[in-house]
Amino acid sequence: MVTVRFLCQFLPQKIPIWTWYHVPRRFWSCVVIDKTICQENTGSSEDQSKSWIKTRKKKQHSLPPKPANDHLPWEERLADAVTPLWRLSYEEQLQPVLGGYRNKSTFSVNRGIDGDPKTVGFYVGTGKGRNIVCVRSDHLLNMPEKHKEVARFYEEFIRQSPLEPCILFHEGGHWREITVRTNAVGSTMAIVYFHPQNLTEEEIQPHKETLVEFFTHGPGAACQLTSLYFQESSMTRCTNEQSPYQLLYGEPYIFEELLGLRFRISADAFFQVNTSGAEVLYRTVGELSKADRSSILIDVCCGTGAIGLSLSKGVEQVIGIELIEQAVQDAAHNASLNGISNCDFRSGKAEVVLPQLLPSLDSAAPLFAIVNPSRAGLHYRVTRAIRNCTSIRRLIYISCKPDGEAMRNFAELCCPPDRQKKLLGDPFVPAVAIPVDMFPHTAHCELVLVFER
Numbered sequence: 330m331v332t333v334r335f336l337c338q339f340l341p342q343k344i345p346i347w348t349w350y351h352v353p354r355r356f357w358s359c360v361v362i363d364k365t366i367c368q369e370n371t372g373s374s375e376d377q378s379k380s381w382i383k384t385r386k387k388k389q390h391s392l393p394p395k396p397a398n399d400h401l402p403w404e405e406r407l408a409d410a411v412t413p414l415w416r417l418s419y420e421e422q423l424q425p426v427l428g429g430y431r432n433k434s435t436f437s438v439n440r441g442i443d444g445d446p447k448t449v450g451f452y453v454g455t456g457k458g459r460n461i462v463c464v465r466s467d468h469l470l471n472m473p474e475k476h477k478e479v480a481r482f483y484e485e486f487i488r489q490s491p492l493e494p495c496i497l498f499h500e501g502g503h504w505r506e507i508t509v510r511t512n513a514v515g516s517t518m519a520i521v522y523f524h525p526q527n528l529t530e531e532e533i534q535p536h537k538e539t540l541v542e543f544f545t546h547g548p549g550a551a552c553q554l555t556s557l558y559f560q561e562s563s564m565t566r567c568t569n570e571q572s573p574y575q576l577l578y579g580e581p582y583i584f585e586e587l588l589g590l591r592f593r594i595s596a597d598a599f600f601q602v603n604t605s606g607a608e609v610l611y612r613t614v615g616e617l618s619k620a621d622r623s624s625i626l627i628d629v630c631c632g633t634g635a636i637g638l639s640l641s642k643g644v645e646q647v648i649g650i651e652l653i654e655q656a657v658q659d660a661a662h663n664a665s666l667n668g669i670s671n672c673d674f675r676s677g678k679a680e681v682v683l684p685q686l687l688p689s690l691d692s693a694a695p696l697f698a699i700v701n702p703s704r705a706g707l708h709y710r711v712t713r714a715i716r717n718c719t720s721i722r723r724l725i726y727i728s729c730k731p732d733g734e735a736m737r738n739f740a741e742l743c744c745p746p747d748r749q750k751k752l753l754g755d756p757f758v759p760a761v762a763i764p765v766d767m768f769p770h771t772a773h774c775e776l777v778l779v780f781e782r
């Protein structure tokens with residue numbers, strides 16, 4: 330059992346009732362919340378879980394990524410194209426792939442169990458408790474072997490380096506985290522984060538060269554990196570504009586396929602970490618959207634454009650809004666890469682762009698919004714702009730942390746009109762909630778909520 334917290338009944342004139350709703354894991358993709366009653370829609374459970382499992386099986390690492398097949402007989406090549414799972418028994422096709430599903434992992438550097446400060450892994454303990462230990466992650470089930478291999482070699486590299494690790498920002502040191510990104514065809518992008526402290530560019534240069542040498546001709550060449558990036562970052566997280574991602578070696582982008590579309594992903598851009606899980610998520614969103622061909626879809630926090638692009642065929646126009654510049658460029662590129670011409674991606678903070686955009690669209694065409702913010706939820710100005718835009722009758726909110734800041738957003742969307750807070754439009758009512766398990770072996774899930782009014 331897992332616990333998912335929802336708003337299960339939220340009548341505008343009444344005090345909201347929050348409910349802890351216990352959902353057995355096997356029903357995670359088929360929970361329907363009625364406006365007033367919580368009910369498990371077990372009727373559709375079998376079909377939905379089958380398609381979920383099947384998609385996972387198809388796309389995950391258990392199948393070799395598109396091997397060259399020109400040596401095979403024509404009949405076999407046709408079978409591969411039309412029925413790509415034909416080599417597996419049906420029972421095997423239905424087996425969920427639960428291990429190594431992550432396409433992106435970020436490893437930290439800190440003191441290990443043996444006290445070595447150049448240890449690469451994940452933290453156990455807290456900064457507040459002053460008991461952080463960095464533990465290697467070779468045994469973790471959710472990340473693929475390739476990510477662990479790169480982490481091991483990065484540890485070997487920094488142990489050889491004369492530079493110290495950056496354990497606490499104010500205490501000096503340089504080597505920080507490493508992010509590893511992989512795709513279904515085995516491309517591997519690594520991004521090394523480095524704190525420059527007081528070093529000059531000239532002083533950093535030889536260390537970059539040693540890093541490239543290690544991963545191209547030294548022991549790290551075993552990782553077969555397709556891209557090696559380096560970012561000099563003196564903050565926890567820097568965008569490309571704050572401190573450019575420097576391509577030290579290889580391809581500038583990694584590409585991923587999802588729902589028959591091809592996506593270019595830059596070093597700074599977000600992409601869902603479980604690719605086959607994301608297919609289920611976006612398909613679920615597509616089914617719930619009920620958008621008609623004349624409508625305009627507003628894709629808020631659109632990343633590299635995955636949601637808008639995958640739904641673009643069914644609507645008149647998609648307008649995506651995204652904060653990270655590289656992701657916006659990817660989204661625009663991904664539209665043309667897939668021959669899609671009705672999408673317009675705008676860069677900026679949604680809280681700045683949306684309040685200006687919506688009034689200009691208000692009566693143009695039926696509007697429909699999908700929001701997919703990070704854990705911090707939506708800025709108040711975003712929920713207010715949506716709430717006050719009367720053309721938006723239906724909204725899909727995809728939350729990776731529904732029991733966090735998103736709760737504040739749900740209240741803003743559903744509370745009675747409030748002049749003081751400038752929440753003037755009719756309140757929304759939550760209609761459907763479908764959790765999608767994108768993160769096996771963890772308590773997290775993505776929750777797709779439909780709000781109507």
Ligand SMILES: C[S@@+](CC[C@H](N)C(=O)[O-])C[C@H]1O[C@@H](n2cnc3c(N)ncnc32)[C@H](O)[C@@H]1O
Nearest residue numbers: 599630631632635651652653678679701702703
């Ligand atoms: C959970 S991701 C979703 C991305 C995309 N919908 C997808 O499925 O790939 C959240 C995205 O919101 C973006 N973001 C965060 N804060 C934002 C803001 N204030 N305005 C616009 N976008 C923002 C992040 O850069 C990130 O790409």
